[in-house]
Amino acid sequence: MKNESTIPPSTAYVHPRNQTDMMGSSMMPVYQTSAFSHSTAAELEQIFKNQKPGYAYSRVGNPTVNAFENQMARLEGGLSATACASGSAAIACCFLTLLKSGDSIVAPAGLYGGTLNWLKELEAFGITTRLIADFSATNVEAAIDGSTRFVFMEIISNPKLEVVDVRALAETAHKANIPLIVDATAVTPALMRPIDFGADIVIHSSSKYINGNGTAISGVIVDSGRFPWKKSGKFDEVLPCKKFGLAAFTAKLRNSTWQNIGACLAPVHAWLNMTGLETLPLRMKQICSSAKALAAFLEASKGVQAVNYPGLASSPWHQQTAQFAEGQAGGILTIRVGSKARAFSLIDHLKLALNLPNIGDTKTLVLHPASTIFIHSDPAAREAAGVFEDTVRISVGLETCDDIIADFKGALEAMA
Known part of the structure:
Protein backbone atom coordinates (compact mmCIF):
# COMPACT_ATOMS: atom_id res chain seq x y z
CA MET A 1 0.00 0.00 0.00
CA TYR A 31 -9.18 36.97 23.12
CA GLN A 32 -10.31 36.05 26.62
CA THR A 33 -13.73 37.67 26.52
CA SER A 34 -17.30 36.45 26.63
CA ALA A 35 -18.64 39.03 24.16
CA PHE A 36 -17.63 41.79 21.72
CA SER A 37 -18.92 45.37 21.66
CA HIS A 38 -19.87 47.30 18.50
CA SER A 39 -20.24 50.99 17.77
CA THR A 40 -23.77 50.81 16.36
CA ALA A 41 -26.86 48.68 16.89
CA ALA A 42 -27.15 48.18 13.13
CA GLU A 43 -23.67 46.66 12.94
CA LEU A 44 -24.46 44.08 15.62
CA GLU A 45 -27.74 43.27 13.90
CA GLN A 46 -25.90 42.59 10.64
CA ILE A 47 -23.50 40.24 12.42
CA PHE A 48 -26.38 38.29 13.97
CA LYS A 49 -28.03 38.06 10.55
CA ASN A 50 -24.77 36.74 9.04
CA GLN A 51 -24.80 39.73 6.70
CA LYS A 52 -21.46 41.02 7.95
CA PRO A 53 -18.38 39.24 9.32
CA GLY A 54 -17.59 39.90 12.94
CA TYR A 55 -17.80 38.61 16.47
CA ALA A 56 -20.61 39.00 18.99
CA TYR A 57 -20.47 36.20 21.57
CA SER A 58 -17.65 33.72 22.18
CA ARG A 59 -19.97 30.72 22.31
CA VAL A 60 -20.67 31.41 18.63
CA GLU A 278 3.86 24.30 15.91
CA THR A 279 5.94 21.35 17.13
CA LEU A 280 3.59 18.50 16.17
CA PRO A 281 5.65 17.00 13.29
CA LEU A 282 8.84 17.00 15.36
CA ARG A 283 7.11 15.48 18.38
CA MET A 284 5.37 12.76 16.39
CA LYS A 285 8.59 11.72 14.67
CA GLN A 286 10.43 11.23 17.96
CA ILE A 287 7.46 9.67 19.73
CA CYS A 288 6.93 7.12 16.95
CA SER A 289 10.62 6.25 16.86
CA SER A 290 10.78 5.73 20.62
CA ALA A 291 7.52 3.77 20.66
CA LYS A 292 8.86 1.32 18.09
CA ALA A 293 12.13 0.90 20.02
CA LEU A 294 10.30 0.37 23.32
CA ALA A 295 7.94 -2.14 21.71
CA ALA A 296 10.88 -4.11 20.31
CA PHE A 297 12.58 -4.12 23.71
CA LEU A 298 9.45 -5.27 25.53
CA GLU A 299 8.74 -7.96 22.93
CA ALA A 300 12.11 -9.51 23.82
CA SER A 301 11.71 -9.06 27.59
CA LYS A 302 10.99 -11.76 30.14
CA GLY A 303 7.84 -11.14 32.10
CA VAL A 304 5.99 -9.66 29.10
CA GLN A 305 3.56 -12.15 27.57
CA ALA A 306 2.50 -10.05 24.57
CA VAL A 307 3.25 -6.70 22.95
CA ASN A 308 0.76 -4.96 20.69
CA TYR A 309 2.21 -2.20 18.49
CA PRO A 310 1.29 -1.73 14.81
CA GLY A 311 4.89 -0.84 13.97
CA LEU A 312 6.13 -4.34 14.84
CA ALA A 313 6.31 -6.97 12.11
CA SER A 314 4.43 -9.30 14.49
CA SER A 315 1.36 -7.03 14.50
CA PRO A 316 -1.61 -8.23 12.42
CA TRP A 317 -2.05 -4.62 11.31
CA HIS A 318 1.57 -3.92 10.40
CA GLN A 319 0.92 -3.73 6.65
CA GLN A 320 -1.72 -1.04 7.15
CA THR A 321 0.87 1.34 8.62
CA ALA A 322 2.10 1.93 5.05
CA GLN A 323 -0.73 4.49 4.90
CA PHE A 324 1.18 6.69 7.31
CA ALA A 325 4.10 9.03 6.64
CA GLU A 326 7.32 6.99 6.56
CA GLY A 327 5.33 4.02 7.90
CA GLN A 328 5.27 5.56 11.38
CA ALA A 329 2.82 3.70 13.59
CA GLY A 330 1.93 6.15 16.34
CA GLY A 331 2.96 6.50 19.94
CA ILE A 332 0.73 3.99 21.74
CA LEU A 333 1.42 0.36 22.58
CA THR A 334 -0.07 -2.17 24.95
CA ILE A 335 1.51 -5.09 26.75
CA ARG A 336 0.18 -8.07 28.68
CA VAL A 337 2.07 -9.18 31.77
CA GLY A 338 0.13 -12.19 33.07
CA SER A 339 -2.22 -10.84 35.73
CA LYS A 340 -3.85 -7.73 37.13
CA ALA A 341 -1.51 -7.87 40.13
CA ARG A 342 1.54 -7.90 37.86
CA ALA A 343 0.12 -5.05 35.78
CA PHE A 344 -0.34 -2.96 38.92
CA SER A 345 3.13 -3.89 40.13
CA LEU A 346 4.72 -2.82 36.85
CA ILE A 347 2.96 0.54 36.96
CA ASP A 348 3.91 1.08 40.59
CA HIS A 349 7.60 0.36 39.94
CA LEU A 350 7.99 2.81 37.05
CA LYS A 351 9.95 5.96 37.92
CA LEU A 352 9.56 8.19 34.83
CA ALA A 353 6.25 7.10 33.34
CA LEU A 354 3.19 8.71 34.89
CA ASN A 355 0.10 6.69 35.79
CA LEU A 356 -2.78 8.74 34.40
CA PRO A 357 -5.67 8.45 31.89
CA ASN A 358 -4.36 10.36 28.89
CA ILE A 359 -2.24 9.91 25.76
CA GLY A 360 -0.15 12.20 23.59
CA ASP A 361 1.75 14.03 26.32
CA THR A 362 5.40 15.06 26.29
CA LYS A 363 5.80 12.61 29.16
CA THR A 364 5.46 8.85 28.89
CA LEU A 365 2.15 7.74 30.39
CA VAL A 366 0.88 4.35 31.54
CA LEU A 367 -2.57 3.08 32.43
CA HIS A 368 -4.38 -0.09 33.45
CA PRO A 369 -7.41 0.24 31.12
CA ALA A 370 -9.56 -2.50 32.66
CA SER A 371 -9.73 -0.75 36.04
CA THR A 372 -10.05 2.79 34.65
CA ILE A 373 -11.41 3.81 31.25
CA PHE A 374 -13.11 0.41 30.72
CA ILE A 375 -14.19 -0.18 34.32
CA HIS A 376 -17.89 0.22 33.44
CA SER A 377 -17.70 -1.99 30.33
CA ASP A 378 -18.78 -5.62 30.40
CA PRO A 379 -16.11 -8.32 29.87
CA ALA A 380 -17.15 -8.96 26.26
CA ALA A 381 -16.82 -5.28 25.36
CA ARG A 382 -13.43 -5.10 27.05
CA GLU A 383 -12.13 -8.10 25.16
CA ALA A 384 -13.44 -6.70 21.86
CA ALA A 385 -11.44 -3.55 22.59
CA GLY A 386 -8.29 -5.54 23.33
CA VAL A 387 -8.50 -4.91 27.08
CA PHE A 388 -7.70 -7.70 29.51
CA GLU A 389 -7.00 -7.76 33.25
CA ASP A 390 -3.25 -7.90 32.58
CA THR A 391 -3.17 -5.19 29.88
CA VAL A 392 -1.06 -2.06 30.38
CA ARG A 393 -1.38 0.81 27.91
CA ILE A 394 1.71 2.91 27.24
CA SER A 395 1.71 6.35 25.61
CA VAL A 396 5.32 7.13 24.75
CA GLY A 397 6.61 10.64 25.42
CA LEU A 398 9.61 12.76 24.52
CA GLU A 399 12.08 11.54 27.10
CA THR A 400 15.34 10.13 25.74
CA CYS A 401 14.51 6.72 24.31
CA ASP A 402 17.21 5.01 26.37
CA ASP A 403 15.71 6.50 29.53
CA ILE A 404 12.23 5.22 28.65
CA ILE A 405 13.55 1.72 28.01
CA ALA A 406 15.62 1.80 31.20
CA ASP A 407 12.53 2.78 33.19
CA PHE A 408 10.59 -0.26 31.96
CA LYS A 409 13.61 -2.53 32.31
CA GLY A 410 14.00 -1.50 35.93
CA ALA A 411 10.30 -1.93 36.67
CA LEU A 412 10.21 -5.40 35.10
CA GLU A 413 13.26 -6.46 37.12
CA ALA A 414 11.82 -5.04 40.35
CA MET A 415 8.54 -6.93 39.98
CA ALA A 416 10.15 -10.24 39.02
Whole structure:
Protein backbone atom coordinates (compact mmCIF):
# COMPACT_ATOMS: atom_id res chain seq x y z
CA MET A 1 0.00 0.00 0.00
CA LYS A 2 1.42 3.34 -1.05
CA ASN A 3 1.12 6.45 1.10
CA GLU A 4 -0.76 8.87 -1.16
CA SER A 5 -1.41 11.48 1.49
CA THR A 6 0.03 14.96 1.13
CA ILE A 7 1.59 15.56 4.53
CA PRO A 8 1.95 19.28 5.32
CA PRO A 9 5.57 20.40 5.78
CA SER A 10 6.74 21.63 9.17
CA THR A 11 6.64 25.20 7.86
CA ALA A 12 2.85 24.99 7.53
CA TYR A 13 2.56 24.22 11.24
CA VAL A 14 4.71 27.17 12.27
CA HIS A 15 3.25 29.76 9.87
CA PRO A 16 -0.57 29.74 9.76
CA ARG A 17 -2.13 31.60 6.84
CA ASN A 18 -3.79 34.99 7.22
CA GLN A 19 -2.91 35.27 10.89
CA THR A 20 -1.98 38.84 11.70
CA ASP A 21 -2.25 40.99 14.80
CA MET A 22 -2.55 44.77 14.79
CA MET A 23 0.10 44.99 17.51
CA GLY A 24 2.55 42.77 15.63
CA SER A 25 2.36 39.75 17.92
CA SER A 26 4.08 36.72 16.40
CA MET A 27 1.52 34.46 18.10
CA MET A 28 -2.25 34.78 17.90
CA PRO A 29 -3.39 36.67 21.05
CA VAL A 30 -5.87 35.14 23.47
CA TYR A 31 -9.18 36.97 23.12
CA GLN A 32 -10.31 36.05 26.62
CA THR A 33 -13.73 37.67 26.52
CA SER A 34 -17.30 36.45 26.63
CA ALA A 35 -18.64 39.03 24.16
CA PHE A 36 -17.63 41.79 21.72
CA SER A 37 -18.92 45.37 21.66
CA HIS A 38 -19.87 47.30 18.50
CA SER A 39 -20.24 50.99 17.77
CA THR A 40 -23.77 50.81 16.36
CA ALA A 41 -26.86 48.68 16.89
CA ALA A 42 -27.15 48.18 13.13
CA GLU A 43 -23.67 46.66 12.94
CA LEU A 44 -24.46 44.08 15.62
CA GLU A 45 -27.74 43.27 13.90
CA GLN A 46 -25.90 42.59 10.64
CA ILE A 47 -23.50 40.24 12.42
CA PHE A 48 -26.38 38.29 13.97
CA LYS A 49 -28.03 38.06 10.55
CA ASN A 50 -24.77 36.74 9.04
CA GLN A 51 -24.80 39.73 6.70
CA LYS A 52 -21.46 41.02 7.95
CA PRO A 53 -18.38 39.24 9.32
CA GLY A 54 -17.59 39.90 12.94
CA TYR A 55 -17.80 38.61 16.47
CA ALA A 56 -20.61 39.00 18.99
CA TYR A 57 -20.47 36.20 21.57
CA SER A 58 -17.65 33.72 22.18
CA ARG A 59 -19.97 30.72 22.31
CA VAL A 60 -20.67 31.41 18.63
CA GLY A 61 -17.29 32.68 17.49
CA ASN A 62 -13.98 33.94 18.85
CA PRO A 63 -10.86 35.12 16.96
CA THR A 64 -8.46 32.87 18.89
CA VAL A 65 -10.68 29.83 18.46
CA ASN A 66 -11.23 30.62 14.78
CA ALA A 67 -7.47 30.83 14.25
CA PHE A 68 -7.11 27.29 15.63
CA GLU A 69 -10.03 26.07 13.51
CA ASN A 70 -8.60 27.59 10.34
CA GLN A 71 -5.20 26.04 10.99
CA MET A 72 -6.71 22.60 11.59
CA ALA A 73 -8.76 22.81 8.39
CA ARG A 74 -5.65 23.81 6.48
CA LEU A 75 -3.45 21.06 7.91
CA GLU A 76 -6.10 18.39 7.28
CA GLY A 77 -6.91 19.66 3.80
CA GLY A 78 -10.55 20.31 4.71
CA LEU A 79 -13.11 23.01 3.94
CA SER A 80 -13.66 24.11 7.54
CA ALA A 81 -13.21 23.08 11.15
CA THR A 82 -15.25 23.46 14.33
CA ALA A 83 -13.48 23.38 17.69
CA CYS A 84 -15.24 21.83 20.68
CA ALA A 85 -14.82 21.69 24.44
CA SER A 86 -13.55 18.09 24.32
CA GLY A 87 -13.03 15.17 21.98
CA SER A 88 -16.21 13.61 23.34
CA ALA A 89 -18.10 16.83 22.60
CA ALA A 90 -16.76 16.77 19.04
CA ILE A 91 -18.04 13.23 18.48
CA ALA A 92 -21.41 14.04 20.09
CA CYS A 93 -21.94 17.22 18.05
CA CYS A 94 -20.92 15.51 14.83
CA PHE A 95 -23.27 12.57 15.37
CA LEU A 96 -26.24 14.66 16.51
CA THR A 97 -25.90 16.86 13.44
CA LEU A 98 -26.48 13.88 11.15
CA LEU A 99 -28.77 11.52 13.05
CA LYS A 100 -32.45 11.18 13.86
CA SER A 101 -34.52 8.49 15.56
CA GLY A 102 -34.53 5.28 13.54
CA ASP A 103 -31.06 5.80 12.08
CA SER A 104 -28.10 3.50 12.58
CA ILE A 105 -24.30 3.64 12.60
CA VAL A 106 -21.74 1.03 11.55
CA ALA A 107 -18.58 1.04 13.69
CA PRO A 108 -15.84 -1.30 14.96
CA ALA A 109 -16.30 -3.17 18.23
CA GLY A 110 -12.84 -2.10 19.39
CA LEU A 111 -13.59 1.59 19.86
CA TYR A 112 -12.41 3.71 22.77
CA GLY A 113 -14.51 3.06 25.87
CA GLY A 114 -15.87 6.61 26.10
CA THR A 115 -17.12 6.45 22.52
CA LEU A 116 -18.77 3.09 23.15
CA ASN A 117 -20.56 4.63 26.14
CA TRP A 118 -21.83 7.45 23.91
CA LEU A 119 -23.16 4.97 21.36
CA LYS A 120 -25.11 3.30 24.17
CA GLU A 121 -26.56 6.68 25.19
CA LEU A 122 -27.85 7.17 21.64
CA GLU A 123 -30.06 4.10 22.00
CA ALA A 124 -32.41 6.18 24.19
CA PHE A 125 -33.01 8.37 21.12
CA GLY A 126 -33.81 5.42 18.87
CA ILE A 127 -30.36 5.36 17.26
CA THR A 128 -28.57 2.01 17.07
CA THR A 129 -25.01 0.93 16.26
CA ARG A 130 -23.82 -2.24 14.56
CA LEU A 131 -20.46 -3.07 16.11
CA ILE A 132 -18.20 -5.24 13.95
CA ALA A 133 -15.32 -7.27 15.37
CA ASP A 134 -13.42 -7.64 12.07
CA PHE A 135 -13.76 -4.19 10.53
CA SER A 136 -12.99 -5.12 6.93
CA ALA A 137 -14.58 -3.46 3.92
CA THR A 138 -16.47 -6.69 3.17
CA ASN A 139 -17.95 -6.92 6.66
CA VAL A 140 -18.80 -3.22 6.75
CA GLU A 141 -20.59 -3.46 3.42
CA ALA A 142 -22.65 -6.38 4.73
CA ALA A 143 -23.62 -4.42 7.86
CA ILE A 144 -24.86 -1.32 6.03
CA ASP A 145 -28.59 -1.14 5.40
CA GLY A 146 -31.17 1.51 4.54
CA SER A 147 -31.09 3.01 8.04
CA THR A 148 -27.31 3.49 8.11
CA ARG A 149 -26.31 7.15 7.99
CA PHE A 150 -22.53 6.85 8.24
CA VAL A 151 -19.57 4.61 8.95
CA PHE A 152 -17.47 5.66 11.94
CA MET A 153 -14.05 4.37 12.98
CA GLU A 154 -10.78 5.21 14.68
CA ILE A 155 -7.82 5.06 12.30
CA ILE A 156 -5.72 3.55 15.09
CA SER A 157 -8.12 2.33 17.75
CA ASN A 158 -7.42 3.04 21.40
CA PRO A 159 -6.34 0.81 23.09
CA LYS A 160 -6.86 -2.13 20.69
CA LEU A 161 -4.48 -0.48 18.18
CA GLU A 162 -6.30 -1.93 15.18
CA VAL A 163 -5.30 -0.05 12.02
CA VAL A 164 -8.01 0.26 9.37
CA ASP A 165 -7.74 0.63 5.60
CA VAL A 166 -9.15 4.13 5.23
CA ARG A 167 -9.36 4.16 1.44
CA ALA A 168 -11.15 0.82 1.20
CA LEU A 169 -13.67 1.79 3.87
CA ALA A 170 -14.27 5.20 2.28
CA GLU A 171 -15.07 3.48 -1.00
CA THR A 172 -17.43 1.11 0.80
CA ALA A 173 -19.28 3.95 2.53
CA HIS A 174 -19.52 6.02 -0.64
CA LYS A 175 -20.89 3.04 -2.55
CA ALA A 176 -23.82 3.17 -0.11
CA ASN A 177 -24.09 6.98 -0.50
CA ILE A 178 -23.09 7.63 3.10
CA PRO A 179 -20.05 9.43 4.56
CA LEU A 180 -17.03 7.99 6.32
CA ILE A 181 -16.29 9.71 9.64
CA VAL A 182 -12.92 9.01 11.25
CA ASP A 183 -11.36 9.67 14.63
CA ALA A 184 -7.75 10.51 13.72
CA THR A 185 -6.57 11.36 17.24
CA ALA A 186 -3.80 8.75 17.28
CA VAL A 187 -2.30 9.70 13.91
CA THR A 188 -2.70 13.49 13.55
CA PRO A 189 -2.11 15.23 10.20
CA ALA A 190 1.61 14.78 10.81
CA LEU A 191 1.23 11.07 9.99
CA MET A 192 -1.83 11.03 7.75
CA ARG A 193 -4.46 13.29 6.23
CA PRO A 194 -7.53 11.00 6.09
CA ILE A 195 -9.34 13.30 3.65
CA ASP A 196 -6.69 12.45 1.05
CA PHE A 197 -7.78 8.82 1.44
CA GLY A 198 -11.51 9.52 1.06
CA ALA A 199 -12.66 10.33 4.61
CA ASP A 200 -15.44 12.93 4.70
CA ILE A 201 -15.24 14.16 8.30
CA VAL A 202 -12.19 13.99 10.56
CA ILE A 203 -12.44 14.24 14.35
CA HIS A 204 -9.63 14.74 16.85
CA SER A 205 -9.47 14.75 20.60
CA SER A 206 -7.04 17.65 20.38
CA SER A 207 -6.37 17.24 24.11
CA LYS A 208 -3.87 14.60 23.01
CA TYR A 209 -1.08 14.95 20.43
CA ILE A 210 -2.27 18.25 18.95
CA ASN A 211 -2.05 20.02 22.30
CA GLY A 212 0.93 17.86 23.11
CA ASN A 213 1.58 18.56 26.77
CA GLY A 214 -1.64 17.79 28.62
CA THR A 215 -2.66 21.40 29.29
CA ALA A 216 -6.06 21.63 27.57
CA ILE A 217 -9.16 19.49 27.07
CA SER A 218 -10.49 20.05 23.55
CA GLY A 219 -11.76 18.50 20.34
CA VAL A 220 -12.12 19.50 16.71
CA ILE A 221 -14.25 18.44 13.74
CA VAL A 222 -12.87 18.95 10.22
CA ASP A 223 -15.33 18.89 7.31
CA SER A 224 -13.76 17.85 4.00
CA GLY A 225 -16.41 19.77 2.06
CA ARG A 226 -16.47 16.94 -0.48
CA PHE A 227 -19.41 14.73 0.48
CA PRO A 228 -22.49 15.26 -1.76
CA TRP A 229 -25.11 15.61 0.97
CA LYS A 230 -27.92 16.52 -1.42
CA LYS A 231 -27.07 13.94 -4.05
CA SER A 232 -26.89 11.14 -1.47
CA GLY A 233 -30.62 11.54 -0.82
CA LYS A 234 -30.25 10.50 2.82
CA PHE A 235 -29.87 13.80 4.66
CA ASP A 236 -32.58 16.18 3.41
CA GLU A 237 -34.52 15.77 6.67
CA VAL A 238 -31.62 16.79 8.90
CA LEU A 239 -29.35 19.07 6.81
CA PRO A 240 -29.93 22.27 4.78
CA CYS A 241 -28.66 20.46 1.68
CA LYS A 242 -30.39 22.60 -0.93
CA LYS A 243 -29.20 25.91 0.51
CA PHE A 244 -25.61 25.02 1.43
CA GLY A 245 -24.69 22.09 -0.80
CA LEU A 246 -21.32 20.58 0.10
CA ALA A 247 -21.15 22.84 3.18
CA ALA A 248 -24.51 21.60 4.55
CA PHE A 249 -22.95 19.62 7.40
CA THR A 250 -20.89 22.51 8.75
CA ALA A 251 -23.79 24.94 8.25
CA LYS A 252 -26.04 22.91 10.56
CA LEU A 253 -23.23 21.99 12.93
CA ARG A 254 -22.17 25.59 13.60
CA ASN A 255 -25.55 27.30 13.37
CA SER A 256 -27.52 24.72 15.33
CA THR A 257 -26.06 21.64 17.05
CA TRP A 258 -22.71 22.95 18.29
CA GLN A 259 -23.99 26.43 19.05
CA ASN A 260 -27.13 25.35 20.90
CA ILE A 261 -25.44 22.61 22.92
CA GLY A 262 -22.80 25.14 23.95
CA ALA A 263 -19.85 22.92 23.13
CA CYS A 264 -17.54 25.84 22.31
CA LEU A 265 -13.82 25.73 23.03
CA ALA A 266 -12.33 28.19 25.54
CA PRO A 267 -10.05 30.75 23.83
CA VAL A 268 -7.10 29.97 26.08
CA HIS A 269 -7.39 26.27 25.22
CA ALA A 270 -7.44 27.13 21.52
CA TRP A 271 -4.27 29.16 22.06
CA LEU A 272 -2.59 26.28 23.88
CA ASN A 273 -3.46 24.02 20.97
CA MET A 274 -2.01 26.53 18.50
CA THR A 275 1.28 26.47 20.36
CA GLY A 276 1.20 22.68 20.38
CA LEU A 277 0.60 22.47 16.63
CA GLU A 278 3.86 24.30 15.91
CA THR A 279 5.94 21.35 17.13
CA LEU A 280 3.59 18.50 16.17
CA PRO A 281 5.65 17.00 13.29
CA LEU A 282 8.84 17.00 15.36
CA ARG A 283 7.11 15.48 18.38
CA MET A 284 5.37 12.76 16.39
CA LYS A 285 8.59 11.72 14.67
CA GLN A 286 10.43 11.23 17.96
CA ILE A 287 7.46 9.67 19.73
CA CYS A 288 6.93 7.12 16.95
CA SER A 289 10.62 6.25 16.86
CA SER A 290 10.78 5.73 20.62
CA ALA A 291 7.52 3.77 20.66
CA LYS A 292 8.86 1.32 18.09
CA ALA A 293 12.13 0.90 20.02
CA LEU A 294 10.30 0.37 23.32
CA ALA A 295 7.94 -2.14 21.71
CA ALA A 296 10.88 -4.11 20.31
CA PHE A 297 12.58 -4.12 23.71
CA LEU A 298 9.45 -5.27 25.53
CA GLU A 299 8.74 -7.96 22.93
CA ALA A 300 12.11 -9.51 23.82
CA SER A 301 11.71 -9.06 27.59
CA LYS A 302 10.99 -11.76 30.14
CA GLY A 303 7.84 -11.14 32.10
CA VAL A 304 5.99 -9.66 29.10
CA GLN A 305 3.56 -12.15 27.57
CA ALA A 306 2.50 -10.05 24.57
CA VAL A 307 3.25 -6.70 22.95
CA ASN A 308 0.76 -4.96 20.69
CA TYR A 309 2.21 -2.20 18.49
CA PRO A 310 1.29 -1.73 14.81
CA GLY A 311 4.89 -0.84 13.97
CA LEU A 312 6.13 -4.34 14.84
CA ALA A 313 6.31 -6.97 12.11
CA SER A 314 4.43 -9.30 14.49
CA SER A 315 1.36 -7.03 14.50
CA PRO A 316 -1.61 -8.23 12.42
CA TRP A 317 -2.05 -4.62 11.31
CA HIS A 318 1.57 -3.92 10.40
CA GLN A 319 0.92 -3.73 6.65
CA GLN A 320 -1.72 -1.04 7.15
CA THR A 321 0.87 1.34 8.62
CA ALA A 322 2.10 1.93 5.05
CA GLN A 323 -0.73 4.49 4.90
CA PHE A 324 1.18 6.69 7.31
CA ALA A 325 4.10 9.03 6.64
CA GLU A 326 7.32 6.99 6.56
CA GLY A 327 5.33 4.02 7.90
CA GLN A 328 5.27 5.56 11.38
CA ALA A 329 2.82 3.70 13.59
CA GLY A 330 1.93 6.15 16.34
CA GLY A 331 2.96 6.50 19.94
CA ILE A 332 0.73 3.99 21.74
CA LEU A 333 1.42 0.36 22.58
CA THR A 334 -0.07 -2.17 24.95
CA ILE A 335 1.51 -5.09 26.75
CA ARG A 336 0.18 -8.07 28.68
CA VAL A 337 2.07 -9.18 31.77
CA GLY A 338 0.13 -12.19 33.07
CA SER A 339 -2.22 -10.84 35.73
CA LYS A 340 -3.85 -7.73 37.13
CA ALA A 341 -1.51 -7.87 40.13
CA ARG A 342 1.54 -7.90 37.86
CA ALA A 343 0.12 -5.05 35.78
CA PHE A 344 -0.34 -2.96 38.92
CA SER A 345 3.13 -3.89 40.13
CA LEU A 346 4.72 -2.82 36.85
CA ILE A 347 2.96 0.54 36.96
CA ASP A 348 3.91 1.08 40.59
CA HIS A 349 7.60 0.36 39.94
CA LEU A 350 7.99 2.81 37.05
CA LYS A 351 9.95 5.96 37.92
CA LEU A 352 9.56 8.19 34.83
CA ALA A 353 6.25 7.10 33.34
CA LEU A 354 3.19 8.71 34.89
CA ASN A 355 0.10 6.69 35.79
CA LEU A 356 -2.78 8.74 34.40
CA PRO A 357 -5.67 8.45 31.89
CA ASN A 358 -4.36 10.36 28.89
CA ILE A 359 -2.24 9.91 25.76
CA GLY A 360 -0.15 12.20 23.59
CA ASP A 361 1.75 14.03 26.32
CA THR A 362 5.40 15.06 26.29
CA LYS A 363 5.80 12.61 29.16
CA THR A 364 5.46 8.85 28.89
CA LEU A 365 2.15 7.74 30.39
CA VAL A 366 0.88 4.35 31.54
CA LEU A 367 -2.57 3.08 32.43
CA HIS A 368 -4.38 -0.09 33.45
CA PRO A 369 -7.41 0.24 31.12
CA ALA A 370 -9.56 -2.50 32.66
CA SER A 371 -9.73 -0.75 36.04
CA THR A 372 -10.05 2.79 34.65
CA ILE A 373 -11.41 3.81 31.25
CA PHE A 374 -13.11 0.41 30.72
CA ILE A 375 -14.19 -0.18 34.32
CA HIS A 376 -17.89 0.22 33.44
CA SER A 377 -17.70 -1.99 30.33
CA ASP A 378 -18.78 -5.62 30.40
CA PRO A 379 -16.11 -8.32 29.87
CA ALA A 380 -17.15 -8.96 26.26
CA ALA A 381 -16.82 -5.28 25.36
CA ARG A 382 -13.43 -5.10 27.05
CA GLU A 383 -12.13 -8.10 25.16
CA ALA A 384 -13.44 -6.70 21.86
CA ALA A 385 -11.44 -3.55 22.59
CA GLY A 386 -8.29 -5.54 23.33
CA VAL A 387 -8.50 -4.91 27.08
CA PHE A 388 -7.70 -7.70 29.51
CA GLU A 389 -7.00 -7.76 33.25
CA ASP A 390 -3.25 -7.90 32.58
CA THR A 391 -3.17 -5.19 29.88
CA VAL A 392 -1.06 -2.06 30.38
CA ARG A 393 -1.38 0.81 27.91
CA ILE A 394 1.71 2.91 27.24
CA SER A 395 1.71 6.35 25.61
CA VAL A 396 5.32 7.13 24.75
CA GLY A 397 6.61 10.64 25.42
CA LEU A 398 9.61 12.76 24.52
CA GLU A 399 12.08 11.54 27.10
CA THR A 400 15.34 10.13 25.74
CA CYS A 401 14.51 6.72 24.31
CA ASP A 402 17.21 5.01 26.37
CA ASP A 403 15.71 6.50 29.53
CA ILE A 404 12.23 5.22 28.65
CA ILE A 405 13.55 1.72 28.01
CA ALA A 406 15.62 1.80 31.20
CA ASP A 407 12.53 2.78 33.19
CA PHE A 408 10.59 -0.26 31.96
CA LYS A 409 13.61 -2.53 32.31
CA GLY A 410 14.00 -1.50 35.93
CA ALA A 411 10.30 -1.93 36.67
CA LEU A 412 10.21 -5.40 35.10
CA GLU A 413 13.26 -6.46 37.12
CA ALA A 414 11.82 -5.04 40.35
CA MET A 415 8.54 -6.93 39.98
CA ALA A 416 10.15 -10.24 39.02
